[in-house]
Each structure stands twice: as structure tokens, then as C-alpha cells.
Amino acid sequence: MSTIQIFDPALCCSTGVCGVDVDQQLVDVFADIDWAKQNGAQIERFNLAQQPLVFAENPVVKAFLERSGAEALPLILLDGEVALAGRYPNRSELARWAAIDTVAENPASGCCSGGKCC
């Protein structure tokens, strides 16, 4: 089973409800991650404002921060290697990494489920 690690920028909390304005991306990704976990994915999330040591102790993440800075977060590692940077994964990307069979799924997540976005 692959492990997905998400390194968030400095957030008050991972849904962002503590922020001065709630960030739609964070709300969506929070739901998607929960969905993937329900389907057996192994996902860990680290918040720069809360667990900075994890960032400092991971050579890949540390090098990424030195090269591109905190503005380039989030960074997503799949089994320790960079899978995505600068934006959060969507549901289908999470499904691919975690090998979740989406054909049987009927994602209820809004109007984009048919593949054509409105």
C-alpha cells in the first residue's frame, strides 16, 4: 500500500475555517482526503505551523523549501517521492495513487462528476 504525505503551508487548521476567509480549496481537499481514507488510502498531513520538524527532517521536503520557499507549498509525496507541488490533488489523483477503483464509486462531489465541468 502506497503512502501519501501532504505537506501543507502554515495553516491555522487544515480546513482553513480558522482563517479570515474560508479557503474553498482547503474545504474541498479536506473532504476528498476523508473520502480517500474511507476507501483505504494511507494519507498523512503535516502543517508547517504545527509540525515544522517533520518538514525539516525530511530531506526531500527540506530541499524543496530551500529551492522554492513556503509559497510553493503544498507538496505531496508518494512513497517519499514528489508527486505534486503547488496545488492540492483532486479526488481522481488521490484515487490513482491509492489504487482506489473509482468505476464502482459514484462520487457525489458536485457537478464535475461526469468529467465535464460546469
Add this chain to the structure above:
Amino acid sequence: MKFLDRPPRFLFFTGKGGVGKTSVACATAIHLAETGRKVLLVSTDPASNVGQVFGVNIGNTITAIANVPGLSALEIDPQAAAQAYRDRIVGPVRGLLPESVVKSMEEQLSGACTTEIAAFDEFTALLTDSALTAGYDHIVFDTAPTGHTMRLLQLPGAWSGFLDAGKGDASCLGPLAGLEKQREQYKAAVDALADSRRTRLILVARAQQAPLREVARTHAELAAIGLSQQHLLINGILPQSEAENDPLAAAIHERELAALQNMPDVLQRLPCDRLMLKPFNMVGPTALRQLFEDTPTTTEIAVDSPLEPDEPKLSDLVDEIAQDQHGLILLMGKGGVGKTTLAAAIAVELARRGLPVHLTTSDPAAHLSETLNGTLDNLAVSRIDPQQETERYRQYVLETKGAKLDEQGRALLEEDLRSPCTEEIAVFQAFSAIIREADSQFVVMDTAPTGHTLLLLDATGAYHREVGRQMDAKDLHYTTPLMRLQDQHRTKVLIVTLAETTPVLEAANLQADLKRAGMAVWAWIINASVAASKAKSPLLRQRAANELPEIEAVATQHTQRHAVVPLLQQEPIGVERLLTLVGH
């Protein structure tokens, strides 16, 4: 004193600001220490003045009070607690991660939410058996004014409930890293608060109608969250002997008697103590030791200087305010100095002049409608109710940001919105909306007691920085609520104080805090001045004489513009009496 009879380990003093909580808490701590106990006196007020009372710098570490053996004190300062918390998190990675990354962490950890949580964290540590308090027989809390105390005390219950529900990963407890470890501590704090063998709550009030009603509400709210063992302490009662040859003193005495007789039923049932008004200020151990003594003021006090200074009236300030046709008038100051009353008086006077006014409050404990006790053309009244605002904000986020989520996702978001931080944001949003309104009419705002308001301004500052980052990057023009507050054409800040040593010092500290936030104070109002009334009773005349150097200091050292409002014979309730305050 019944409240000092076989005291349990934890003693909490609560009540509206200005009723003398700090004095009573300090006097209690001295009393217990002098009976041979080891005592720790704790202030959880973000604008604490325990240090001033003892003439010692205390701050965020336990400090021994040299001239009272056995007594130590601690001021939980939310800002300092937050700084310590930031250092704990950021310290280990300094030098390991790039400087810009460390800076982004520090910015994230500088909001109001971190501040509140860091202070709360320290507070629970004192309540639970830690090595920190092992050496003390008693811990005396001089708690922050009512609204803020409520939030502080309710948090353990709310959080334990939040954690027990256990849905999602409770991520929005946010700045509390290592949550599971804290869980035990919160549970223990709740248990300690509810245990009458360990905790006694002393409700402090003055013999006045509104404060007593307020105390009755606090009593019910705290009883509901499990603080069942409560005492009532009526402070600063004018001795009957003073009432003989002075209409003002007689009116005050009668007003106090009536207030005590008509005290709400729930309060009548509590064990009650009464303390007499003293002719001196409660500064220093010598004065504090006399607080619990009922020695009548027999010494005839010779006062030579004239006692009715010719000072500007509130109407002089309103004249200037009215010229602008619109604007935000913010009344700030410690609890209990009369912000609500003066806000209502200013609003009523503006409305009387035919100017549209919105009178509002950000103080959860304020009751504008009781003060106003009537309606007036051109005057709209509202309040920022934290519970209502939080509910509205939750609904808004669920309907907009949560619109496309499936059922499970929505449930998670809903759970996260139950975080204690949400209230902070919701109140800020409501505050911002009201600030904008002042572009087209007058908005007179009675703010919550100082500490709470400073936290709110902190949130305003955090928002300003956040918007600034986003907008500067796109090179756009913008106006944040903070910029409106800093603009003297839009916003006038009025500091309200009493003409007593400690309140004036506190007001000066507030002015300095506001200056750091980039906000200038427009004027000071000295409220309930005995010197500006025509008092004849020896005790009141002595208090009036004590006021003169304070009024002088305000006028010459602290502000360019001030007004003095006299202590009235009648409680300033209702439109007519409010207009009398203004000077008509």
C-alpha cells in the same frame, strides 16, 4: 466574611469590571497569606493591573511579593503566552529551514486564535495538579471581566465535548499541537471547576441595579456549566452615616438600599458579604488590609481646594463629533467604567440633533436596551451577539464553501466549524460590517472590556496583513477594516475612565496599546466624577479631593481633548437622564 470561611483551594473572583474584583482578590490573597498559607494570586485579565497594586513587575512568571510573605503572583498575559508558544514551535526549526519559511510560520501563529488558546493552555495548567502549583495552599484567580471569563471558563466544557465527539480529526483545534496529551488536562480542569470542595466562586458586585442583574446572569451561566458553589460580595457600599447632610450621598444611599432590596431572587439565596466604601484608593498592602475592616470614617477630612473644577462637558465633545455628519465613534476602556452608558448618551444626543445613528455593542455582557429604556427617532440599536454571529457564520460557510460537498464532507466541515476559533472569526466579520456602515452615518460602538477588544483588534490586524499580502501581489487598491479604524476622519476613539489612580493608569496603557496598533485616541471621558458633582459628605469630599490630581493628569499628560461627566443622583437609565449626562 463568609466567603473567607474555610476557603477551598481555588478561589475565583468574577464580576463586571470596576466593581473592585482586583482589590478584593488581592486583599483575599494577603489575608490568606497572613494566616500562614502559601498563596498564588493569578490574573487572567489581558489588561491586568495586579502588578500596579503591589508596585511590583509581575508578568508571565510566578513572582514572590516581597512585602507580603507567603504570597506570589502571576499575570497570564495572552500576548506573552502566545509568544512563548510561538517560540516553542518555531525555535527548533530556526536555522534548519529557510528564514522566509520560518517567517510564514510566525505570521500564521500570530492571530487572535493562537493568543486565546495559548492563554487558555496556561490557565488549565494551573487548575490541574501540576508541579507548578504543588507548593500552594490556595490559588486566587482575579478573573477577567464577565464576558471574557465566560468564554475562558466555557472552553474546557466545549472542548471536551468537541474531543469526545471524535468525528474527523478535530484538526481545527489548530494551534494546539499534541492534542491528545492536553485532553486529560482539560478534563481535569473541568472537574476541578465543578468540585465544590476544591473551587469557590465569588461574584463581586456594587449595590446597583444593572450590575446586580448582570451578576444574576453570570450566576446562572456559571451554575449551568457546573460551578455550583457561589458566594456574593457587595463592594463599595456608601455608609449610612454619610447620607445625613448631603443630598447626593443620600440619593446614592437610597439607591443602593433599593438595589439590594430588589436584588434578583437567585442572588438572595447565596451567602452574601458586604464591604463599605473606603475614602482611599486600594493601592498597596496597607490599604488592602483595611478593605475587610468596617471602621467608619470618623476622621473629619479637611479639604481646602475647590472641588468643582471647571472642566469640559460631554456636550462639547458631541459638538465636534456632530460636525462630521458621519463616522465611527468607538468607546473603549476597562469594564465597569461606564462605556455602555456613555455610548448610549452620545448616541441619544446625536439622534436628538436629527443625525441618523446606529448604537451597537461588541460586549457580550452589555445590555444597551436596558440602559436606553426607550426609543428615539433616528436611533437604531443592535448588538453583536457572539452566539448568533457564530451560528450565522457557520450557516454561511456551509451554504457557500460547503455547497458542493457530499454528505460526509459536509458533516466534516460542520464538525470543524464547531472549533472554538470560529467564534473569533464570526465576531470579527460582524465587527467589520459595522465599521463599513460608518461611511454613511454615525455608528456609536460600545466595545467589550479592554482585553477582549484588543484581541479583536489583533484579528483585525491579522486580516489586514493577510489581505495586504494577497492584494500587494496583484497590485490592487484595497481598504481593510484596520485602515478604516486608523483613519481619524472615519474613526474617533474615546477612552472612558474613572478619576482614580488605577483606572487612569489602565487607560494610559490602553492608549499605548492602541498606538502600537496604529490607532490614535481622539478624546478621554472621565466618568462618574464625584468632584464634578456637588458632594457634601466627608467621605465623598475626600474621594473628590483624591480625584483632582487624576483629572489634572488626564488633561495635561494624557490627552489633548477630554470631558468630565459628573456622578448623578439618579442611575443614568433612560433617554432623559442620558441627556443630563451629556450636559443639558
